[in-house]
Amino acid sequence: MDGILLQTVEGLGDAPLVRTGCEIWEWLQGEKEEVAHELLSDGPLCQTAVSGVQEAEAPEENSREIEWRHRGHLEARLREINDAQDRLMDGAYGRCTDCGAEIDSLRLAADPAASLCIACRRSIEAEAVFCTL
Ligand SMILES: [Zn+2]
Structure with a gap:
């Protein structure tokens, strides 16, 4: 058990994480990977939207708008998780x-x-x- 925890903390340098902090960190890390995965799976659509800005009057504009909003939510969530990990490191969690x-x-x-x-x-x-x- 301790071995697993040490391995996980290794990448973080000398962060003074207690065990509970470790568990929170791992949860946040897992959540982050999930959100990042979802963001990545939206990737191609994002590129299309960027290169197709001139065609903003296309009928699919609404669904794109929804996708963008969804993306915005995911990015905000990712920031939230990153901030939580920062606070965990600072002891401000x-x-x-x-x-x-x-x-x-x-x-x-x-x-x-x-x-x-x-x-x-x-x-x-x-x-x-x-x-x-
Ligand atoms: Zn408050």
Whole structure:
């Protein structure tokens, strides 16, 4: 068991990760690979969209827009996971990046990449609703 953990940590240099941090790291890493895989599988479509910008009035514009939005979500998720890994390295993991409060452990269990406490998350979501109204 320890051997496996050591192997995983090797690539990270001398990061002072405790065992729980290691487990979180591995979860984040797995999640990241999944998201990256999904992004890559969208790759060819992305290239088509870039080279076909001039034909933006084509009928498939809507589905492209949806694809782009989906891609944006995936990229945002990837950033979120990367940030969580950074915080894990810094020892800042588990704290709200906005107000610095401790993030609820249940919330972290549901989404280890969570970067905001519930209060901050809610206020951002409330703002987002106002923006779309
Ligand atoms: Zn907060």
